[in-house]
Amino acid sequence: KNEVEQSPQNLTAQEGEFITINCSYSVGISALHWLQQHPGGGIVSLFMLSSGKKKHGRLIATINIQEKHSSLHITASHPRDSAVYICAVRVPYTDKLIFGTGTRLQVFP
Amino acid sequence: EPEVTQTPSHQVTQMGQEVILRCVPISNHLYFYWYRQILGQKVEFLVSFYNNEISEKSEIFDDQFSVERPDGSNFTLKIRSTKLEDSAMYFCASSTPRTFNEQYFGPGTRLTVT
Numbered sequence: 001k002n003e004v005e006q007s008p009q010n011l012t013a014q015e016g017e018f019i020t021i022n023c024s025y026s027v028g029i030s031a032l033h034w035l036q037q038h039p040g041g042g043i044v045s046l047f048m049l050s051s052g053k054k055k056h057g058r059l060i061a062t063i064n065i066q067e068k069h070s071s072l073h074i075t076a077s078h079p080r081d082s083a084v085y086i087c088a089v090r091v092p093y094t095d096k097l098i099f100g101t102g103t104r105l106q107v108f109p
Numbered sequence: 110e111p112e113v114t115q116t117p118s119h120q121v122t123q124m125g126q127e128v129i130l131r132c133v134p135i136s137n138h139l140y141f142y143w144y145r146q147i148l149g150q151k152v153e154f155l156v157s158f159y160n161n162e163i164s165e166k167s168e169i170f171d172d173q174f175s176v177e178r179p180d181g182s183n184f185t186l187k188i189r190s191t192k193l194e195d196s197a198m199y200f201c202a203s204s205t206p207r208t209f210n211e212q213y214f215g216p217g218t219r220l221t222v223t
């Protein structure tokens with residue numbers, strides 16, 4: 001069983017739609033990351049969360065530590081949001097991140 | 110804005126050859142990491158490096174792999190004798206002690222072993 005599970009695996013949306021990507025994890029964590037991977041492969045860090053909620057532009061990330069669940073929301077989605085969104089968790093007292101398999105998002109005009 | 114850079118962007122090598130992948134972390138960062146992503150699979154942790162030594166490594170990081178910080182700015186990953194299954198995207202990342210959990214990723218090096 002994967003320690004980090006994401007859903008859905010694939011997501012298509014029309015421009016302007018509200019998007020939600022979910023991440024569940026089975027281990028104790030010190031932080032959770034949301035990352036964006038572009039078609040060319042590069043990875044950009046979007047958020048790092050240990051509690052509560054963060055917002056950056058049209059992106060909102062929330063985490064519920066008790067339920068071991070996080071969501072990434074995109075408001076007013078745009079074709080340029082098309083990418084793979086990856087959830088990764090950091091286990092306490094270790095350096096490593098454990099990654100989910102990613103959610104491939106395609107936003108059509 | 111400071112960023113992590115990696116060279117080359119794409120490396121093609123023959124099986125059995127040694128390769129060195131290079132990374133220049135953000136200048137005031139002290140923690141360094143290598144990850145890999147085999148095509149179609151999830152990103153996997155390889156190794157972390159701090160204070161000129163490996164602080165943690167995964168089971169993937171066997172004796173064929175080594176890392177070093179040769180000159181205070183570059184951070185390298187060496188694969189001694191490449192195998193076909195080493196073909197992957199390799200990502201370098203760095204972080205500061207103050208923002209220990211926040212890792213900044215480089216653009217990756219795509220390694221193709223033929």
